[in-house]
Amino acid sequence: MPSHDVMPNMELYQPVQVEDALEIADRLAERGWLVGGGQDTYGWLKDRAKSVDALIDLSGIESLRGIRETADGVEIGALTTLTEIASSDVLKSSYSLLTDAASVVASPQIRNIGTLGGNVSQDVRCWYYRRGLSCYRAGGNLCYADTPQGMNREHALFDASRCVAAGASDTAPALVALDASMVIRNGGGERVVAAEDFFVGPANDIVNTTVLRPGDILTAVRIPNTWAGATFYWEKVADRNVWDFSLVNIAAAFRVSDGTITDSRIVAGAVQTTPRRLGNVEAAIRGQAKNLQTAESVMTMATEGARTLAHNGFKVPLMQNLVKRAIAA
Amino acid sequence: MNSKLTRRRFIKGVIFSGAAASTGTGIYLASAQSGQGAAERLITLNINGRSRPVDVMPSETLAYTLRYKLDLTGTKIGCNRGECGACTVLIDGVPNYACSVLTHNVKDKAVISIEGVKAADGTLHAVQQAFVAENSPQCGFCTPGQVMSAVALLNDNPSPSRAEVRQALSGNLCRCGAYEHYINGVLRASGQLA
Numbered sequence A: 001m002p003s004h005d006v007m008p009n010m011e012l013y014q015p016v017q018v019e020d021a022l023e024i025a026d027r028l029a030e031r032g033w034l035v036g037g038g039q040d041t042y043g044w045l046k047d048r049a050k051s052v053d054a055l056i057d058l059s060g061i062e063s064l065r066g067i068r069e070t071a072d073g074v075e076i077g078a079l080t081t082l083t084e085i086a087s088s089d090v091l092k093s094s095y096s097l098l099t100d101a102a103s104v105v106a107s108p109q110i111r112n113i114g115t116l117g118g119n120v121s122q123d124v125r126c127w128y129y130r131r132g133l134s135c136y137r138a139g140g141n142l143c144y145a146d147t148p149q150g151m152n153r154e155h156a157l158f159d160a161s162r163c164v165a166a167g168a169s170d171t172a173p174a175l176v177a178l179d180a181s182m183v184i185r186n187g188g189g190e191r192v193v194a195a196e197d198f199f200v201g202p203a204n205d206i207v208n209t210t211v212l213r214p215g216d217i218l219t220a221v222r223i224p225n226t227w228a229g230a231t232f233y234w235e236k237v238a239d240r241n242v243w244d245f246s247l248v249n250i251a252a253a254f255r256v257s258d259g260t261i262t263d264s265r266i267v268a269g270a271v272q273t274t275p276r277r278l279g280n281v282e283a284a285i286r287g288q289a290k291n292l293q294t295a296e297s298v299m300t301m302a303t304e305g306a307r308t309l310a311h312n313g314f315k316v317p318l319m320q321n322l323v324k325r326a327i328a329a
Numbered sequence B: 001m002n003s004k005l006t007r008r009r010f011i012k013g014v015i016f017s018g019a020a021a022s023t024g025t026g027i028y029l030a031s032a033q034s035g036q037g038a039a040e041r042l043i044t045l046n047i048n049g050r051s052r053p054v055d056v057m058p059s060e061t062l063a064y065t066l067r068y069k070l071d072l073t074g075t076k077i078g079c080n081r082g083e084c085g086a087c088t089v090l091i092d093g094v095p096n097y098a099c100s101v102l103t104h105n106v107k108d109k110a111v112i113s114i115e116g117v118k119a120a121d122g123t124l125h126a127v128q129q130a131f132v133a134e135n136s137p138q139c140g141f142c143t144p145g146q147v148m149s150a151v152a153l154l155n156d157n158p159s160p161s162r163a164e165v166r167q168a169l170s171g172n173l174c175r176c177g178a179y180e181h182y183i184n185g186v187l188r189a190s191g192q193l194a
Helices: A018-031 A041-046 A082-086 A089-094 A096-102 A108-113 A116-121 A171-177 A279-285 A292-303 A315-328 B003-012 B026-032 B062-069 B126-133 B143-156 B162-168 B179-189
Strands: A011-013 A032-035 A054-057 A067-070 A073-077 A181-186 A189-194 A217-224 A231-237 A248-257 A260-269 B042-047 B050-055 B088-091 B094-097 B110-112
Touching: A018 A032, A018 A054, A018 A181, A018 A217, A032 A041, A067 A089, A073 A089, A082 A096, A082 A108, A082 A116, A089 A096, A096 A171, A096 A231, A096 A248, A108 B094, A116 A171, A116 A217, A171 A248, A171 A260, A231 A315, A248 A315, A260 A279, A260 A292, A260 A315, A279 A292, A279 A315, A292 A315, B050 B062, B062 B088, B088 B143, B094 B143, B126 B143, B126 B179, B143 B162, B143 B179, B162 B179
Parallel strands: A011 A054, A032 A054, B042 B110
Antiparallel strands: A067 A073, A073 A217, A181 A189, A181 A217, A231 A248, A248 A260, B042 B050, B088 B094, B088 B110
């Protein structure tokens, strides 16, 4: 496949108000592409793996930026950069799970411009798909990764349906663990979707990774104070410390009383298209001591139902050990 | 209405690719005034403290504009995918990959490229001098990007620890593997290495 140095030519809209962006997004529908920081976008376009008639650049819309404390938590504008999130005192003091996750996304330069909205909306990690092959996710009728020869070391353990690609976001599992909700606007108004329901797997929709549809704009992420100041655990394992996507990551929040876990959220990332909440583990550790013994007794539950591919079997013990560390920490 | 906002809307409007679209929304077409042609593409950039008028295609990247329109070829394009850091420039003081920023996104911002870090009289920046002293570059291709990340770091944090330097330069690959020499260079520039 040829490599292209220049972007394909297209129109560029630079609205400065959400209402204008919504109108343009609605009018252009599939012909338009919303761009925040553009760090996922430009690769697709330069590779000619996807094409659109027009970019709708949201980065000039100031109302979509910033971190605001609300009566029951915080609201983060979708255009807030990952660097702004990672260095926010408000978030660091109460929701360090999110700042820890945001601080290890890609590289410093990408975090300086990459946005929270873009990070959760980015497309899946699969080089066959990203190279523009006509796979299931791209509208074709086969998968290049799930074959005896396919390079699928980074692919999914769970919930594969034709497509075996894993989600790439680091902030997504953290947001699910924090019971966050996503604020979505379109021409018809505003709707608020729980983070857990925001992400969709290939069984339900093979071409989209979120519930966002043409005309929709993710405007903000709301984090309730449910888990403010809880005991958090975040860990990302990747081949390289910088730039790389997670092989597996774990985002966990615990409420602990006298050493006993009263409630928890344990969410694994990069093991399926969507963040995977480990409800069985959460249920099993409720009322248990937060220690190594409890961790070791439940770690294998974390991967129940895993279906490994030819090269990603290592993710099973990796995920189990991350769950163990999260609980034992 | 806020006059500044109005002006922003006037400036930003819509940048059409030539005559491709002449039936945009009323507001944007109206605010762009001459609805088609290259007029909207003529913008003035603030590069290294100078105003540079330039004709920019709608989807053009900043790295492309710098190198091929403004002849500022010190900014290198390595991967052109935000995966190497050779094209790092400062946008309002913040390091970014010029290959992964649209030029139309920096219309209202101050861009500093490698050509802009030396003093007006030509004296090299402390980081550049220290990189020379430490023999930091080998092949030199990644050096402009390393300098930009280091300059941004020292602007924010004049006495970084070695770990902070590593972190700040972690978005810049060096295929020669001269990382330690660059880190030594930054520490020398900060006066922490004699």
